[in-house]
Amino acid sequence: xxxxxxxxxxxxxxxxxxxxxxxxxxxNQIISRGITHQATIAAMQKVPRHMYVPDEFQTFxxxxxxxxxxxxxxxxxxxxxxxxxxxxxxxxxxxxxxxxTGSGYxxxxxxxxxxxxxxxxxxxxxxxxxxxxxxxxxxxxVFCRIGDGYHGWKEQQPFDAIIITASxxxxxxxxxxxxxxxGQLIAPVxxxxxxxxxxxxxxKNKIKSKRLLAVRFVPFTRDKQ
Ligand SMILES: C[S@@+](CC[C@H](N)C(=O)[O-])C[C@H]1O[C@@H](n2cnc3c(N)ncnc32)[C@H](O)[C@@H]1O
Numbered sequence: 499x500x501x502x503x504x505x506x507x508x509x510x511x512x513x514x515x516x517x518x519x520x521x522x523x524x525x526n527q528i529i530s531r532g533i534t535h536q537a538t539i540a541a542m543q544k545v546p547r548h549m550y551v552p553d554e555f556q557t558f559x560x561x562x563x564x565x566x567x568x569x570x571x572x573x574x575x576x577x578x579x580x581x582x583x584x585x586x587x588x589x590x591x592x593x594x595x596x597x598x599t600g601s602g603y604x605x606x607x608x609x610x611x612x613x614x615x616x617x618x619x620x621x622x623x624x625x626x627x628x629x630x631x632x633x634x635x636x637x638x639x640v641f642c643r644i645g646d647g648y649h650g651w652k653e654q655q656p657f658d659a660i661i662i663t664a665s666x667x668x669x670x671x672x673x674x675x676x677x678x679x680x681g682q683l684i685a686p687v688x689x690x691x692x693x694x695x696x697x698x699x700x701x702k703n704k705i706k707s708k709r710l711l712a713v714r715f716v717p718f719t720r721d722k723q
Contacts, residue, residue, distance in 0.1 A: 516548050519560040523547075527562050528580045535584040541610035542580050547573075550603040550631055569621045571716055573601040574663060578713060580607075582684050585697050585710065586659040588612050593654070595676065597647030598663035598718075602628030605640050608661070615640045616654050618647040620719055646721035650676040657681060665693050666718035674698070674705055686715040 524543050533539060548559035551573055555565045564572040583604075588594065592612040596605055599619035605628070608615045619625030622644050629642040643651065647662070648670045656678035662669065662685035669685050677683055683698040695710040 516546060516560070520547065523560040523562075523576055527577050531577055533577075533580045533584050535587070537588065537590075537611045538580050538583045538607070541583070541607045542576065544610055545603065545606045546635075547576065547603060549635060550601040550606070550628075567601045567624065568627075569624055571600055571621065571624060573603050574715070579604050581711065582661055582663075582695065583607055583611070585684050585695075586661065586682050588659060592658035593656075595651055595654070595657040595660045595673075596663065597650075597660070597673070599625055599628045599642060600663060602632045602640075602642075604661065604663055605642075606632060606635060606637060609637050609640045612658075613639060616643070616651050616657070617641070618643045618645055618651060620644070620646050620721065648672065648718075648720060652676065659683070662686070662718065663715065664718040665713075665715040669696075669698065674700065679703075684710075686713045688717075 524539060528539060528542055548556040551559050551565050552568060558565060564575050567573050588611045590612060593614045594608050594612050596617040599605055599617040605615050605617045617640060619628060625642060625644040632640045650672045655676035657676055658678050658681050660673050660677055660683040665686040665688050667688050673683060677700045679700060681700050685696055686693045687696045693713050693715060695713050697708045697710055699706045
């Protein structure tokens with residue numbers, strides 16, 4: 499632990515400049531891997547990821563990996579956040595639902611691009627902390643709720659896009675129902691012990707799916723019934 503703290507302090511002294519760390523992250527992890535959606539790139543450039551991780555991990559916030567955020571949960575790797583955001587092909591007028599607020603970082607990225615973001619977190623302390631972070635960072639277009647995202651956010655339907663950031667065995671039907679016509683949903687779905695990002699598109703009440711990358715997310719959990 500002491501060694502970790504010393505490394506962290508040293509690392510902190512060496513790389514105080516989070517802005518340049520973020521610029522490097524965008525160049526070397528996001529653009530160089532093929533992300534081209536300009537609004538996604540701009541959001542990744544703007545949002546201070548280090549504000550969304552626990553203090554002891556701040557200096558690692560721009561590393562190419564997920565990080566612990568407490569309660570056995572993680573903030574996703576920056577590239578995966580950018581990739582999922584790009585796939586949704588968002589417009590400024592869109593209304594988006596996120597299941598799995600976690601640190602609030604993905605919600606902040608979305609809030610830079612679209613009009614309104616609704617986000618649900620099942621673990622109360624995480625949801626509360628994320629809501630505080632998002633408020634402190636000045637977001638007035640992110641609406642946080644604590645609860646089981648399995649049921650979606652019925653009062654706010656329909657959503658132009660839905661993003662699930664924990665891995666379910668299948669996408670809950672309620673979420674497809676709350677998607678608008680031509681809406682898209684992206685989720686890390688588990689199949690035979692492997693997870694893949696799947697992009698679903700709704701058209702005239704039919705759902706088409708497209709399998710994308712292999713990934714590793716924390717499991718989608720359920721409130722006790
Ligand atoms: C990989 S983390 C999310 C990362 C997050 N999007 C971020 O930017 O930090 C997945 C989150 O989904 C939450 N989660 C899992 N099952 C859920 C459910 N049924 N409803 C809402 N949140 C859920 C977990 O508690 C965890 O915080």
